[in-house]
Amino acid sequence: MPTTSTSTRVLPTPSPDRPLRIAMVAPPYFSIPPKGYGGIEAVVADLVDELVADGHHVTLIGAGPHGTKATEYVSTFDEPPSRKLGEPLPEVVHAARVAQIVERGNFDIVHDHTLAGPLLARATVAPTVVTMHGPLEPDPLEYYRALGGTVHLIGISDAQRRPAPDLPWLGTVHNGIRVETFPFQPKKENFALFMGRFHPQKAPHLAIDAARAAGMPITLAGKCQEPVEKAYFEAEIAPRIGPDVSLFGVADAVAKRQLYRRAACLLFPICWEEPFGLVMVEAMACGTPVVALRRGSVPEVVRDGVTGVVVDSPDELPAAIEAARVLSPQACRDHVATSFSTERMAHGYVAAYRKLLAPMQEPAVPAVRSVA
Incomplete structure (x- = not known):
C-alpha cells in the first residue's frame, strides 16, 4: 500500500496571495512524464513543474517512478499497469488509494485528471477540480451530470465544453508545452x-x-x-x-x-x-x-x-x-510560445483554483436582527 505523511484534516482557508497546497492526481497507466505515449501524463508533468516553480506545494499522486519537480510524490503502483490500459480495475484501485492519501493530507485543492477519481470527491474536505481530457460523448456526459456539484470542471477547449453548458465549469485552460x-x-x-x-x-x-x-x-x-x-x-x-x-x-x-x-x-x-x-x-x-x-x-x-x-x-x-x-x-x-506555453497553462489553473476558493476566504456576514 502507498504511504504518505499524515496531518490533521482541516478546511482549506488560503489567503488570496499565499501559495496553495495542491494534490495533483494523474492517471495510473504511465509514468510522469511518459517515456512514449501519454498525452495527459505529459501535460501533468509540465503543470506540476510550473506550479512548483511558482512557489506552490504540489503533492503528485501517480504510478511508478516520476521525473517531475513535485514537492512530494506518492505512487499507487510500483510499476504503471500500462498493459492494462483500457481496463477499468487499475484506475478504480488507483482512485481508492488516492482517496486514502488525500484524506491524510491537508490540501487546499485536489486536481484530478482521472475518470474514476471524481466519484470519491464527495468525501473529501478540499474541493476537487477535474480537468476534462476527453470528449463529452453521451456516457461521459451522464457521468459528470450525475456527479452534480461534487466536482468543478475545467475544459481544455471551448469546443469541448460547448455540448454541455449546464455542467459546473470553472473555465477553459488550454494545454501547454515547454x-x-x-x-x-x-x-x-x-x-x-x-x-x-x-x-x-x-x-x-x-x-x-x-x-x-x-x-x-x-x-x-x-x-x-x-x-x-x-x-x-x-x-x-x-x-x-x-x-x-x-x-x-x-x-x-x-x-x-x-x-x-x-x-x-x-x-x-x-x-x-x-x-x-x-x-x-x-x-x-x-x-x-x-x-x-x-x-x-x-x-x-x-x-x-x-x-x-x-x-x-x-x-x-x-x-x-x-x-x-x-x-x-x-x-x-x-x-x-504566445498561446500554449506551460506558464500560461499554470496561470490559468491557479486563477481557476483561486476563483473556486474565493468564497471560503470571505468572512461571514452576521444576520441583522430587527428591533421592534
Missing part, C-alpha cells in the same frame, strides 16, 4: 507526418490517402496496442502500406521531436470532436504547420492560413498540404 524543449527547424524535408493513435477517430488512413494524392511520402508514428487499434490497423492501414509509407512505431520524447522538426507538415485528419490535440501544438512549436479537418478544437489551436490549413473535407487535404508548405515556420513557433 516550447524551448522542442527543436525549431525552418527548412523542412519532403515528407508528411502523422503522430497519434492508430484509431478510426484519428484516421491515419486519411493521412496516407492525402499524402499520396499530394505526391508526398508519409511517416506514421503512434500507438497500436488496444484491440480496436489493432483491428483498425489491419483493416485500413495494412492494405495502404507501400514504398511511400513509413511506419515508425511509438515515438518517445526524443524521437517525436526529431520527426516534428523535419516534417513538411503534420496531418491531423480527425473524424471526431477532438477536445484538444496536443500533437498539433508540439508540431507547431518545431515550426511545422498543421493540415487538419475542421473538427473539435482544431480552429482554436491552429490559425488557419498562418500556422496551418484547416479544411472541411478529406478531399481538400491534398491541396491543403501544398498550401501549408509556404507557411512561415517562425509564425508557427511564435503562436505556440
Whole structure:
C-alpha cells in the first residue's frame, strides 16, 4: 500500500496571495512524464513543474517512478499497469488509494485528471477540480451530470465544453508545452507526418490517402496496442502500406521531436470532436504547420492560413498540404510560445483554483436582527 505523511484534516482557508497546497492526481497507466505515449501524463508533468516553480506545494499522486519537480510524490503502483490500459480495475484501485492519501493530507485543492477519481470527491474536505481530457460523448456526459456539484470542471477547449453548458465549469485552460524543449527547424524535408493513435477517430488512413494524392511520402508514428487499434490497423492501414509509407512505431520524447522538426507538415485528419490535440501544438512549436479537418478544437489551436490549413473535407487535404508548405515556420513557433506555453497553462489553473476558493476566504456576514 502507498504511504504518505499524515496531518490533521482541516478546511482549506488560503489567503488570496499565499501559495496553495495542491494534490495533483494523474492517471495510473504511465509514468510522469511518459517515456512514449501519454498525452495527459505529459501535460501533468509540465503543470506540476510550473506550479512548483511558482512557489506552490504540489503533492503528485501517480504510478511508478516520476521525473517531475513535485514537492512530494506518492505512487499507487510500483510499476504503471500500462498493459492494462483500457481496463477499468487499475484506475478504480488507483482512485481508492488516492482517496486514502488525500484524506491524510491537508490540501487546499485536489486536481484530478482521472475518470474514476471524481466519484470519491464527495468525501473529501478540499474541493476537487477535474480537468476534462476527453470528449463529452453521451456516457461521459451522464457521468459528470450525475456527479452534480461534487466536482468543478475545467475544459481544455471551448469546443469541448460547448455540448454541455449546464455542467459546473470553472473555465477553459488550454494545454501547454515547454516550447524551448522542442527543436525549431525552418527548412523542412519532403515528407508528411502523422503522430497519434492508430484509431478510426484519428484516421491515419486519411493521412496516407492525402499524402499520396499530394505526391508526398508519409511517416506514421503512434500507438497500436488496444484491440480496436489493432483491428483498425489491419483493416485500413495494412492494405495502404507501400514504398511511400513509413511506419515508425511509438515515438518517445526524443524521437517525436526529431520527426516534428523535419516534417513538411503534420496531418491531423480527425473524424471526431477532438477536445484538444496536443500533437498539433508540439508540431507547431518545431515550426511545422498543421493540415487538419475542421473538427473539435482544431480552429482554436491552429490559425488557419498562418500556422496551418484547416479544411472541411478529406478531399481538400491534398491541396491543403501544398498550401501549408509556404507557411512561415517562425509564425508557427511564435503562436505556440504566445498561446500554449506551460506558464500560461499554470496561470490559468491557479486563477481557476483561486476563483473556486474565493468564497471560503470571505468572512461571514452576521444576520441583522430587527428591533421592534
